[in-house]
Amino acid sequence: MAIYAIGDLHMPGHQEKPMNVFGAHWERHFDVIRENWLSVIKPEDTVLIPGDISWAMQMEDVRDDLNEIASLPGKKLILRGNHDYWWNSIGKVRAMLGENMHAIQNDAIEIDGVVYCGTRGWSIPFPGQPFSEQDEKIYQREILRLEMTLQAATKYHLPIVVMMHFPPLYRDILNTGFTEVLERYPVETVVYGHLHGQGIKIAFEGVRRGIMYHLVSCDALQFMPKYIEKTSFSTENN
Numbered sequence: 001m002a003i004y005a006i007g008d009l010h011m012p013g014h015q016e017k018p019m020n021v022f023g024a025h026w027e028r029h030f031d032v033i034r035e036n037w038l039s040v041i042k043p044e045d046t047v048l049i050p051g052d053i054s055w056a057m058q059m060e061d062v063r064d065d066l067n068e069i070a071s072l073p074g075k076k077l078i079l080r081g082n083h084d085y086w087w088n089s090i091g092k093v094r095a096m097l098g099e100n101m102h103a104i105q106n107d108a109i110e111i112d113g114v115v116y117c118g119t120r121g122w123s124i125p126f127p128g129q130p131f132s133e134q135d136e137k138i139y140q141r142e143i144l145r146l147e148m149t150l151q152a153a154t155k156y157h158l159p160i161v162v163m164m165h166f167p168p169l170y171r172d173i174l175n176t177g178f179t180e181v182l183e184r185y186p187v188e189t190v191v192y193g194h195l196h197g198q199g200i201k202i203a204f205e206g207v208r209r210g211i212m213y214h215l216v217s218c219d220a221l222q223f224m225p226k227y228i229e230k231t232s233f234s235t236e237n238n
Helices: 029-040 059-070 090-095 133-154 177-182 197-202 230-234
Strands: 003-005 046-050 075-079 101-104 108-111 114-119 160-164 187-192 206-208 211-215
Touching: 046 114, 046 160, 046 187, 059 075, 059 101, 075 108, 075 114, 075 160, 090 101, 101 108, 101 114, 108 133, 114 133, 133 160, 133 177
Parallel strands: 003 046, 046 075, 075 101, 114 160, 160 187, 187 211
Antiparallel strands: 108 114, 206 211
């Protein structure tokens, strides 16, 4: 019962959105993901997909993409990303999912002795860069939602894995409103996506104050689901 993660699948959702405009390595990228997925993931494994699942704009257009994911091995947990415009009310999203798929939205779920929770997150203020009043409003709202999901998770008294779409920190920005909340709870692992191309270089990965952080956007992983080592659940604070 292993844990894997891969985000930012950017499936078509009936949109004419060829991903190779972002580089030749994106050519038929989901075919590569599928092949890699089938090579490593077993039905008893858990796979975390932290957002940007599909380019679909409406719920009826995402059904084929969700069915494609559902057909792959493993128990899948999905989270909303900033490009998941199709994501409607959480009740409607969950009604579309098969038995081996679950949607996380500011709440928590236990699978095989591990608790998973999460929220989308938002952009982090960078020194010297503009941060609008609207950005600040969403940022503060997502901090509160992170607190909400962690409060739900702690009731299980089990190891906690947090899913976020946006990075909760960066290589050169280690202290944020998100990390402040994460560090108040017994979080052991955080997986996040959103970063692509040159953005991958500014990601933080590794242990920070007892929490293991993983960047899992698919191109950062060369389209191979990342194994999330359970040994990280016992990592000591640094």
